[in-house]
Amino acid sequence: MMETSEIGYSPNEDQGVQAFIRTLNSLRNDFLQKIKQYTECLREKIFLISISSISLLIVLFFYTFAIYLQPIIFVDFNKHVMSKTMLKPSIVSSIQEPYIYSKNQYFNRTRKPSENVIAFLVASFAGDIRRAYNPYPKLGEKLFQLDERLGDNKITDIIIFHTGYPFRADITSIVHTTARNVLFVNVDHIFYKFSPGFDPHIRDPTWTQKGKWHYHHMCYFWFKQVFELKIIQRYRYMMRLDDDSGIEGKWPNVFEIIAKHRAVYLANMRIVDFEYVLPGTKLVRNLTIAFIKTYKITPQNPDMLAEVFNHTIETPGYWNNLEVMDLLFLRQPRIAEFTRLVDESMGVYLYRWGDAPLRFIILALFANATQILHREKLGLAYCHPC
Numbered sequence: 001m002m003e004t005s006e007i008g009y010s011p012n013e014d015q016g017v018q019a020f021i022r023t024l025n026s027l028r029n030d031f032l033q034k035i036k037q038y039t040e041c042l043r044e045k046i047f048l049i050s051i052s053s054i055s056l057l058i059v060l061f062f063y064t065f066a067i068y069l070q071p072i073i074f075v076d077f078n079k080h081v082m083s084k085t086m087l088k089p090s091i092v093s094s095i096q097e098p099y100i101y102s103k104n105q106y107f108n109r110t111r112k113p114s115e116n117v118i119a120f121l122v123a124s125f126a127g128d129i130r131r132a133y134n135p136y137p138k139l140g141e142k143l144f145q146l147d148e149r150l151g152d153n154k155i156t157d158i159i160i161f162h163t164g165y166p167f168r169a170d171i172t173s174i175v176h177t178t179a180r181n182v183l184f185v186n187v188d189h190i191f192y193k194f195s196p197g198f199d200p201h202i203r204d205p206t207w208t209q210k211g212k213w214h215y216h217h218m219c220y221f222w223f224k225q226v227f228e229l230k231i232i233q234r235y236r237y238m239m240r241l242d243d244d245s246g247i248e249g250k251w252p253n254v255f256e257i258i259a260k261h262r263a264v265y266l267a268n269m270r271i272v273d274f275e276y277v278l279p280g281t282k283l284v285r286n287l288t289i290a291f292i293k294t295y296k297i298t299p300q301n302p303d304m305l306a307e308v309f310n311h312t313i314e315t316p317g318y319w320n321n322l323e324v325m326d327l328l329f330l331r332q333p334r335i336a337e338f339t340r341l342v343d344e345s346m347g348v349y350l351y352r353w354g355d356a357p358l359r360f361i362i363l364a365l366f367a368n369a370t371q372i373l374h375r376e377k378l379g380l381a382y383c384h385p386c
């Protein structure tokens with residue numbers, strides 16, 4: 001038998017093996033070359049993907065902070081203005097006010113809320129104010145007058161914001177007085193709050209009515225807190241009427257008039273707060289300037305704004321014991337920012353900045369002349385005190 005190894009030494013086969021090895025080598029080189037190219041290509045891709053991801057993360061990071069962080073202005077009243085950032089507060093509460101009682105509940109019926117609302121604020125006969133009185137009998141008269149005098153077909157809901165609680169007899173009397181739905185909304189959980197950082201013990205107010213800080217709480221309520229209540233989010237226009245104010249003669253449906261004119265506010269007559277009566281009133285000007293500069297606001301009503309700055313001792317306002325407001329307009333973010341700034345300055349409690357001059361400034365900044373209707377020009381009569 002022949003040995004296999006002997007056959008392998010034929011010269012032809014040797015050449016074949018070498019050719020085979022060459023092919024193998026060239027295949028290996030090709031393969032390595034391709035792997036190298038592929039790795040380089042992959043490295044480039046990974047590099048690009050990393051760059052894109054990092055950019056995306058950076059964009060996301062700043063976007064998130066743009067939403068949650070924003071400038072806050074510190075106004076020291078020596079006219080020094082600084083900017084800083086802090087968390088944005090939520091304007092619209094998602095928590096229903098804890099104690100609400102409605103005429104619908106009283107009669108055990110359901111009825112949809114109206115489009116607009118008429119709101120009162122009253123204290124209860126509780127003795128927590130210097131001259132405690134029962135506001136409900138007089139309020140009943142006002143509601144009766146509204147049914148008689150306001151041409152809205154008696155469909156607009158009434159909200160009575162109250163501290164303390166009406167007695168059962170007061171509720172019964174009110175719900176039988178008017179054809180409208182009435183909601184009694186207790187506001188004890190917010191009414192007695194102060195601007196953050198304000199210390200009510202160590203300071204005395206520049207103005208007192210009813211109780212040490214009661215008037216300030218009232219201003220704070222109508223300037224800021226009322227717009228944060230969940231119950232008013234369902235309404236478009238809100239008429240505010242104080243319990244010592246009333247409409248006289250026949251009034252048309254003012255809500256419809258505002259809507260028709262695309263207005264945002266029905267103003268009562270103009271009044272002024274005097275610096276010598278309320279020291280610190282005019283400091284609101286520094287805050288307004290700081291706000292305009294920081295937020296690059298173009299005032300919509302320059303003439304009106306000039307009125308805020310043109311008098312040495314007077315700060316103007318519309319006497320808002322009667323007013324009709326577009327709630328959508330007043331809840332816009334820029335106005336919420338202004339409100340936040342006023343809150344942080346503590347001006348309502350330090351200097352008794354009233355809700356009337358503050359509202360006037362907001363209107364001067366954000367509403368043009370055609371968006372403000374005037375009660376007197378519409379020939380609508382009213383009384384206060386009455």
Ligand SMILES: Nc1nc2c(ncn2[C@@H]2O[C@H](COP(=O)(O)OP(=O)(O)O)[C@@H](O)[C@H]2O)c(=O)[nH]1
Pocket residue numbers: 120121122123124129135162163209210214215217218241242243244321
């Ligand atoms: N719950 C409550 N309501 C108040 C208080 N002070 C004023 N109000 C209400 O806020 C509205 C305006 O008050 P008012 O004393 O007439 O203010 P003025 O006309 O600016 O002097 C009225 O409807 C009052 O019933 C208070 O301390 N507590």
Ligand SMILES: [Mg+2]
Pocket residue numbers: 242244245321384385
């Ligand atoms: Mg009054």
